[in-house]
Amino acid sequence: MYRLSLIIVFLFSQVLFSQSSSSLQINGGFISKRMSSLGLNTSVQYNHKIDEGLELYGYFGYAAWDLYNITIEYNQIYYKCPVEDSHDLVSVFSGVRKYFKQTSWFEPFLEIEVGYLYLTYNSYKYFRASNTGNQVGFYPDYGSLKVNFEHLFGVGLGAGIIHTMSGGLSIVFAYKLNTYINKNYNGFFSKRGTFSLFNVGFNYKI
Known part of the structure; x- marks a missing residue:
């Protein structure tokens, strides 16, 4: 699947760069995944207008976050334990x-996208232990460290608004819901493979 996503990205790039450019957009914000710590993301995006109210775009992005937790049931009590x-x-x-129709202050938009993602992270097994007060807990076994590398195919949906300022500069507020899959994930929009991006960007006409 990730080979297909690379082909799609390549074809889009040929369309984008075969014609005059439209705008360059720099984005930054937060990435949020279920059962995970909050992270940061950034991207550089190229937009090309192909029709009135319609743009093609392509971007290179990077995101980072720390923990992924699982919930373990033991003696009818639920415990949270970081495993990645x-x-x-x-x-x-x-x-x-x-x-869509522009107001006096902003212009709303919707997006749909496909692409390739490369994910790296550490994973651990876990163990059960009791402290001096005989309280049970579950903890990562750092001696079981495994470094993981995954090639993923992704799709995403987005919505936002853009506010035009002066000198060809605009400010963009956007939300994206993205999902990725490979053989280790349970299809699109699974709990493990879905994340949200909350971004603010600056768009400059070139």
Whole structure:
């Protein structure tokens, strides 16, 4: 699947760069995944207008977050235990952005995108232990460290608004819901493979 995503990204890039450019966008914000610590993300994006209210875009992104936790049931009590850390996610996506009726202050838009992601992280087994007060807990076994590398195919949906300022500069507020799959994930929009991006960006016409 990730080979297919690379082909799609390549074809989009040929369309984008075969014609005059439109704008360059720099984004930054937060990445949020279920059962994981909050992380940061950034991306550099190229937009090309192909019709009134319609743009093609492509971007290179990077995101990082630390812990992924699981919930363990023991004696009818639920315990949380971190089993992964040090997540780094590199992404290359292409998509289509559709603008809608502009207000006096902003112009809303929707996006759909596909792409390739490269994910690295550490994973651990876990063990049960009791402290001096005989309280049970579950903890990562750092001696079982495994470094993981995954090639992923992703799709995403997004929505946002863009506010035009002066000198060809605009500010963008956007939310994306992205999901990735490979053989280790249970299809699109699974709990493990889905994340949200909350971004603020600056868009400059070139």
